[in-house]
Amino acid sequence: IGFSRLEKLDIRHPKPSPFIGNLTFFRQGFWESHMELRKQYGPLSGYYLGRRMIVVISDPDMIKQVLAEKFSNFTNRMATGLESKPVADSILFLRDKRWEEVRSVLTSAFSPKKLNKLTPLISQACDLLLAHLERYAESGDAFDIQRCYCCYTTDVVASVAFGTQVNSSEEPEHPFVKHCRRFFAFSVPRLILVLILSFPSIMVPLARILPNKKRDEVNGFFTNSLGM
Structure with a gap:
């Protein structure tokens, strides 16, 4: 069936x-x-x-x-059931009425007037990106353009959402950059993934209660950064 x-x-x-x-x-x-x-x-x-x-x-x-x-x-997105707070409370995973409520609040935050106030922060991150690309252009060396744009995105998110000024390209070990890298490097071993997808009613509750030091450290860092 x-x-x-x-x-x-x-x-x-x-x-x-x-x-x-x-x-x-x-x-x-x-x-x-x-x-x-x-x-x-x-x-x-x-x-x-x-x-x-x-x-x-x-x-x-x-x-x-x-x-x-x-x-x-x-409106509802696919969820695995493994999401932990605060990610589980983000608009990406909220559902139905709660999603509508949060989406309504967020809409006002993205009005043209408020977005214009963020332009200097975005421009500052863009200047860092251009300076970084200029060095590669002058040297003629091959480089990873995806990494450059990842650093740019990280710089924008850090300044706009967290009020933290970083230069990801030059400061890869900055705490914010390092924890972002750890967050996006999250992976599930293939065997565990197969078991979770094949037997979700058993494996998802089990996975949720198992200790996960890396997840807790990353979540704790961003929660503290937001003053939650």
Whole structure:
């Protein structure tokens, strides 16, 4: 029954394996596999992560309906159940009425007038990025552009959201930069991930109660930074 929903909806998809669904389909990588999914099954397709049904759309008109015209039907995001506070209380994981309440409050924070006040902070981070790129341009050396933009994004978030001035490119060991790196470097061992996706009712509660020093340290740092 768990692997019949896509078929009942007449959505094309790879044949799932017992318990793990289509996990093996993603052996070549997340983006590459989605491109292959579209190539094989069209702009409306799907797959299973464990028993969780995923629908993938790549048709522009359908995307417009989801993101704009009928967005009120698609406000909830997929959650694993492993999210801990304060991440679990962010707008990314809030659901239904609570999401609407928080979204309404946040909307006022992104008014043009208030965003204009942030322009100097964003410009300052942009100046650091340009100075960094200029050195590479003058030397002619190859460099990692993704890392440069990651540093720029970190600098903007640090100043705008946390009131902390950093230069991520020059200060990679700054506490804020280091904890951001630890946050985004979070990964789950493949075997554990397979077990969680295959047996979520058992593994998710178990994973939530197991001690996780790294998670607690990172959450504690950002919670203290916000004065929560």
